[in-house]
Amino acid sequence: MRIYADNAATTKMSEKAIAAMLPFLSDIYYNPSSLYALGQEAKDALEAAREDIAECIGASQREIIFTSGGSEGDNQAILSAAKIGEKNGKKHIISDGIEHHAVLNTLKKLEKSGFEVTYLPVYENGIVKPEDLLSSLRDDTCLVTIMYANNEIGTIQPIKEIGEICKKHGVIFHTDAVQAVGHIPVNVKDDNIDMLSASAHKFHGPKGVGFLYVKRGIALTNLIEGGAQERGKRAGTENVGGIAAMAAALKESVANMKNASQKLTELRNKLIIGLSGIPHSALNGDKTKRLPSNVNFCFEGIEGESLLLLLDDKGICASSGSACTSGSLDPSHVLLSIGRPHDVAHGSLRLTIGDDTDEEQVDYIIKSVNEVVTHLRNFSPVWRDLTAGKANFIL
Amino acid sequence: MALYSDKVMDHFRNPRNLGIIENADGIGEVGNAKCGDIMKIYLKIDNDIITDVKFETFGCGSAIASSSMATELIKGKPISEALDLTNKAVAEALDGLPKIKMHCSVLAEEAIKKAIEDYYEKKNEKL
Numbered sequence: 001m002r003i004y005a006d007n008a009a010t011t012k013m014s015e016k017a018i019a020a021m022l023p024f025l026s027d028i029y030y031n032p033s034s035l036y037a038l039g040q041e042a043k044d045a046l047e048a049a050r051e052d053i054a055e056c057i058g059a060s061q062r063e064i065i066f067t068s069g070g071s072e073g074d075n076q077a078i079l080s081a082a083k084i085g086e087k088n089g090k091k092h093i094i095s096d097g098i099e100h101h102a103v104l105n106t107l108k109k110l111e112k113s114g115f116e117v118t119y120l121p122v123y124e125n126g127i128v129k130p131e132d133l134l135s136s137l138r139d140d141t142c143l144v145t146i147m148y149a150n151n152e153i154g155t156i157q158p159i160k161e162i163g164e165i166c167k168k169h170g171v172i173f174h175t176d177a178v179q180a181v182g183h184i185p186v187n188v189k190d191d192n193i194d195m196l197s198a199s200a201h202k203f204h205g206p207k208g209v210g211f212l213y214v215k216r217g218i219a220l221t222n223l224i225e226g227g228a229q230e231r232g233k234r235a236g237t238e239n240v241g242g243i244a245a246m247a248a249a250l251k252e253s254v255a256n257m258k259n260a261s262q263k264l265t266e267l268r269n270k271l272i273i274g275l276s277g278i279p280h281s282a283l284n285g286d287k288t289k290r291l292p293s294n295v296n297f298c299f300e301g302i303e304g305e306s307l308l309l310l311l312d313d314k315g316i317c318a319s320s321g322s323a324c325t326s327g328s329l330d331p332s333h334v335l336l337s338i339g340r341p342h343d344v345a346h347g348s349l350r351l352t353i354g355d356d357t358d359e360e361q362v363d364y365i366i367k368s369v370n371e372v373v374t375h376l377r378n379f380s381p382v383w384r385d386l387t388a389g390k391a392n393f394i395l
Numbered sequence: 396m397a398l399y400s401d402k403v404m405d406h407f408r409n410p411r412n413l414g415i416i417e418n419a420d421g422i423g424e425v426g427n428a429k430c431g432d433i434m435k436i437y438l439k440i441d442n443d444i445i446t447d448v449k450f451e452t453f454g455c456g457s458a459i460a461s462s463s464m465a466t467e468l469i470k471g472k473p474i475s476e477a478l479d480l481t482n483k484a485v486a487e488a489l490d491g492l493p494k495i496k497m498h499c500s501v502l503a504e505e506a507i508k509k510a511i512e513d514y515y516e517k518k519n520e521k522l
């Protein structure tokens with residue numbers, strides 16, 4: 001059995017997305033900036049994709065900029081808002097501790113150049129409180145950047161409330177919606193979102209392509225200088241095939257969203273119940289305000305990488321927030337932010353299911369995780385001390 | 396290419412000398428749960444020879460495989476040889492470890508040294 005349960009890392013391209021891409025790899029290879037009719041054919045495809053994508057998130061097509069993915073969108077959105085802020089003498093930004101590193105490292109860079117960043121707490125359930133945002137807003141706040149849904153623990157933030165607060169106070173609101181777009185309903189107008197980054201490979205499109213939504217009237221700063229593509233805001237000959245595939249993938253995901261998320265939610269809940277049966281384990285992140293695909297657990301007394309390797313032996317692809325899987329000494333900043341101590345954060349497991357996942361696979365995952373956790377605990381000195389009463393259980 | 400060599404995976408999947416020794420002559424525990432790898436080594440020593448060795452490890456694949464390999468390398472050997480064991484030798488015996496994983500193999504070397512220290516301390520107490 002081979003089970004892919006790492007859909008938050010990336011997804012399989014849908015057949016429709018592949019089909020949408022192919023013509024641009026063969027027949028329609030022309031440069032969309034070229035004047036002749038064949039070049040305009042490529043240009044038309046690009047603009048059709050822009051139109052489709054805009055419609056999927058409630059934006060207008062002029063508000064969509066194509067990028068190389070989520071990281072680029074996050075960087076450009078944040079740096080652009082900071083530039084606007086700086087011009088007006090505003091150098092305070094509000095974010096939270098569980099953002100993706102594309103956001104966190106961009107903020108770190110700004111902090112070095114004199115910006116001040118407030119990181120809102122996310123509490124044990126991994127969700128920010130709008131009242132904390134309200135009390136953190138200052139006269140010099142130029143940007144609020146809070147992710148739509150978290151990539152590790154799947155928690156969904158109160159985006160609509162945050163958007164309302166930002167609108168009322170005239171502060172730009174950016175959201176990293178990489179894990180949300182195509183999976184849960186996202187509408188930039190309803191949610192009062194000013195900027196939003198997304199990435200095609202998280203919703204069955206290709207890797208290396210994404211888009212940034214920027215509300216009309218907000219000036220973008222270029223990360224890449226050069227030609228006048230993307231209304232001068234992002235230079236470089238467009239990845240036409242990738243963009244067409246992204247649009248096809250998003251349209252399909254949005255059309256299937258209701259059915260897919262219902263099925264996923266059922267399977268997710270079954271997984272959560274099944275894994276909760278393992279003693280001294282705990283679900284990370286809110287039980288219900290989470291992506292339909294996301295399950296994230298900590299198991300006391302074991303380490304995540306060895307768990308992943310043994311699950312791989314059983315044909316299960318998953319991920320972990322342990323230090324030894326990231327190559328750093330610290331476990332996931334997300335798990336630490338929701339209050340998991342280091343000892344426990346090392347023993348985490350993220351399963352992100354997808355459209356291919358079925359009930360039989362879920363049963364197999366539960367059984368396999370049970371076996372592997374038991375095996376690893378059997379020779380864990382930490383587990384021995386815990387069970388011998390020499391140390392206290394945390395979970 | 397896989398992250399680990401076949402030998403690492405073999406020792407990870409089937410760790411040698413797993414477990415504990417009741418009334419061990421020397422015990423060494425290194426690492427902490429904060430950094431993600433903990434190793435505990437138990438020695439039985441007779442006439443300066445390591446007659447038996449067991450281990451328990453909380454940690455990544457590299458940590459588990461290095462503990463297993465290290466116990467194999469010192470079993471039946473005189474204390475002096477065990478004290479000479481380096482993490483490099485452990486890694487080499489495993490057909491290499493990824494660079495970012497070398498730090499996990501240091502623990503095996505340290506755990507053995509600590510267990511031997513413990514042995515000498517206990518011995519001195521008895522005298």
Ligand SMILES: Cc1ncc(COP(=O)(O)O)c(C=O)c1O
Pocket residue numbers: 008009068069070071072074100102147149150151176178179199200208210
């Ligand atoms: C929440 C979040 N933001 C940003 C990114 C980066 O996206 P990309 O890999 O397309 O640059 C990811 C992908 O891992 C993500 O999950």
Ligand SMILES: [Zn+2]
Pocket residue numbers: 324431432454455456457458499
């Ligand atoms: Zn390690």
